[in-house]
Amino acid sequence: MKPIRLISGVMTVGFWTLASRVLGLVRDIMLATLIGPGPVMDAFVAAFRLPNMFRRFFAEGAFNAAFVPMYSKKLEADSDPQRFARDAFNGLAFVLLALTGLALIFMPVLVWATAGGFAGDERFDMTTAFGRVTFPYILLISLAALFSGALNAMGRFAAAAAAPVLLNILIVSALLIGPRYFGGEAVWWLIWCIPLGGVAQLALVWVAAERAGLRIRPARPRLTDDVRKLTRIAVPAALAGGVMQINLLVGQQVASHFDKAVSWLFNADRLYQLPLGVVGIAIGIVLLPDLSRRLKAQDHSGGRMALSRAGELSLALTIPCAVALVVIPLPLVSLLFEHGRTGPEDARAMAQAVAIYGLGLPAFVLQKVLQPLYFAREDTRSPFRFAVWSMVINAVAAIGLAPVIGWIAPAIATTLAGWTMVAQLAFNARKMGDVARFDARFYTRLLRILLAAVVMGAVLFGLRYVLAEWSRGMAVLVLLIGGALSYGVAGQLLGAFSLSEFKSILRRRR
Structure with missing residues (x-):
């Protein structure tokens, strides 16, 4: 992939990710207006975070980090990539079906483990009920991620990037139409749209993969040599993804002991996720298969150029966003969220968190630029070790600062952990040679x-x-x-x- 194709791919992924994030922002504005910070919103956030937490284990994080480089290299070598994709699909589906069944049975335990502050009040039962509806989303979205990874490896980015838009279209439509014309509480319309959105996303990328020549049908799982290798690579990546999710859960556990804090942090998180998703995730999605192919072809100079231009483009777009989030958080939050059931006090609290997340935004994006250096080499153990140290920093800061500064501690901890992760990724990448170093033009x-x-x-x-x-x-x-x-x-x-x-x-x- 030439640098110009890399940038073109980033623009394609970035456009659809922007559409998804903008619709997601519209969704969150509607939630702030119709539901507002409080017990119901806290319960929804905690329930929705459960499938998204496991999604990072099995989909975007661990599985893609292992699957995309292997699939890309099989495409490059023309060594039956379709059979490998089919075996990976069936193995992943089997694991996820078992996980989903266990989660539905033990949902109260999951809620207690991830939001212990809810125990003893109405939020606990609501989160359990919501979680049993939303959790099957993990099965659907993780299988969709496999098709998306294969499409990305083939240089077909549009369908995979457009799929997340469907979920937000369904949610926004349901919130606009459901309560007004058919009655019922807005939150239940929201909750039931999540598994339905997963079905729509899986259908879109499955059809796109069929059109691209990748034909996969469900079958009995087979433990082939390639699946064993995929598992060996994916397990450390899953642990690394798990560490990052532990960071989120530590923050949620701390926030669950403060009134409305889970809702405040959720909305603040959604605001900084807009530029992160558009730039950082787009860069990572396009850069990983590109670097994998270049390493296979021994094109080190091209790999360095691709890395440098990706870093340059991501920071040129991210740094001004970070400055805006730090300098004018309250005007942004007030315009977007201060409506209906969300008042001025809620807006001021969210603005504090937005400014702190803004300080960490360049770090969150740089992670997406630097991690492909490791994943393209099928090295998922190093990012796991770095993530463990990041987790320690996050836990110490969140738990240690909470008694002193209160609910805002998780936001500070998240930013500190983000910069810790970047420092480790950059320092250790020096061992990889010039291909892992930014060129003079970048600096x-x-x-x-x-x-x-x-x-x-x-x-x-x-x-x-x-x-x-x-x-x-x-x-x-x-x-x-x-x-x-x-x-x-x-x-x-x-x-x-x-x-x-x-x-x-x-x-x-x-």
Whole structure:
């Protein structure tokens, strides 16, 4: 994959991820308006986090980290990739069916283990009921992730990136139509859309894979040599993904002991996840199969160029977002969430968390850039070791700071853990040689990007006070336009990026 195709793939994935995240933001705004922070919202967040937690174990994290490099190399060598994909599908389905059955039986235990602060009040029973409806989503979305990984390895990014949009379309539609025309509580319309959305996502990528020539049918699992190798690689990645999920659960456990804190942190998390999903996840999805193929072909110079351009592009888009989240969190949160059942006090609390998450946003994106260096070499043990240290930092900070500063401790812990992970990934990648090092152009551009972001931050800081008396909508619009223009002009003048480069990318893409 040439660098221009890499950027084109990132743009494709980024567009659909942006659509999904924007619709997800619309969904969260509707939840804040219709439900608002409180027991019901806390219960939904805890229930929805259960399948998403295991999803990181079996889908986007562990399984793709192992499956995509192996599948990419089989495509490159033309060594029956379809049989390998079929065996992987059947083995994954068997494990997930067993997991889902156990989870449905022992759901109260899962709720107690992940949100112990709910015990003894109404949130516990609600979370258990919600969890039994939402948990089968893990089976559907993990199988969809297998098809998505195969499509990405074949250079077909659109269907896999578009699939998550379906879930948010269903949820937004249900919240708009269901309670108004058919009655019932909004939260139950929301809950039942989650497994239905999983069915829609799996159907979309399955059909796309069929059209791409990958024909998979359910069958009895077979423990072949390739499946054994996949398991050996995937288990450490699952443990690494599990460590990251433990970070989230530690934060949720701490927050569950504070009124409304689970809801506040959830909404703040969703806001910083918008740029993270659009940039970081898009970069990671496209970069992993590209690096895997380059390593197979011994193209080290091309691998270094791909890594450097991916890092450059991700930080050029992420750093200004981080600055905006730190400088103007309250105007953003107030406009998006301060409606209906969500009041000014809730908005101020969420804004604190958004600013802290903003400080960690570049770290969360850099993880997505650096991890493919390890996964492309089928090395999932090193990221696991790094994730363990990250988990220790997160747990010590979240639990240790909570008695002192209260519910905001998990946000601080998450940011500290993110930078700890990046430092370890970058330091240990030096052993891989030049292919794992950013080139000189990356560091030159990074300094200029930082200077342009400082200019943007100063402009936003000044505009925030000038627009204090304006309506929320107009003030945020002017802030966003002013920030984008100041960053774009400063970046162009300082040489952080060139508009002619983007025009060239678009022309070649067409």
